[in-house]
Amino acid sequence: MRQINKVIIHCTATPENRKTTLEEVTLWHRKRGFKTIGYHYLIHLNGEVSRGRLEKDIGAHCKGYNSNSIGICYVGGCDSNFKPKDTRTYEQRHALRMLIEYLIDKYKGVTIHGHYEFSNKSCPSFNIKDL
Numbered sequence: 001m002r003q004i005n006k007v008i009i010h011c012t013a014t015p016e017n018r019k020t021t022l023e024e025v026t027l028w029h030r031k032r033g034f035k036t037i038g039y040h041y042l043i044h045l046n047g048e049v050s051r052g053r054l055e056k057d058i059g060a061h062c063k064g065y066n067s068n069s070i071g072i073c074y075v076g077g078c079d080s081n082f083k084p085k086d087t088r089t090y091e092q093r094h095a096l097r098m099l100i101e102y103l104i105d106k107y108k109g110v111t112i113h114g115h116y117e118f119s120n121k122s123c124p125s126f127n128i129k130d131l
Contacts, residue, residue: 001056004107006069007100008062010039010115011077011124016087020075022050034060039071041099047091049099062118070103070110072096077125084122086130097131 014020026037037052038060044050052071053059061071074096076087088096104110112131115123 002058003068004055004070004103004110006065006111006113007103007107008065008069008071008113008115008118009096009124009128010061010071010073011087012042012073012075013077013082013123013125014075015078015080015082016076016085017045018076019045022052025073026052029060039073041070041072043072043074043092043095043099045075045089045092047089047095049095062115065118070107072099074124077123084125086126088126100131 012020012025022042025042029036029038039052040055040059042050042052055070059066059069059071062069074088074092077084079085100112112128114128115121
């Protein structure tokens with residue numbers, strides 16, 4: 001079993017209200033050379049949560065931190081001009097909170113982070129303190 005001590009939140013960096021499927025994100029990651037989607041979870045516009053990689057499997061979502069983290073990604077994160085924007089729907093906000101609560105309970109002592117804390121990116125386009 002992996003030692004999980006971080007949950008890292010991401011966005012797909014797609015425009016507001018643009019539906020994006022698990023299969024589409026998986027294809028993007030395969031084109032980058034990953035064996036499959038790099039995230040463990042993907043949260044859709046309607047709040048539905050899709051499982052990507054199994055939690056027991058190392059992700060491919062945050063260089064240098066994949067072995068000890070779970071990666072969650074929500075669909076969105078950009079305005080129509082692809083500038084960073086918190087585009088989370090009410091349903092996505094709720095699903096993200098519920099998923100984080102589940103992971104905090106499952107992995108005692110885990111800390112929650114935005115991708116921007118580990119990379120020179122705006123991802124996930126909101127301040128993690130505003131969860």
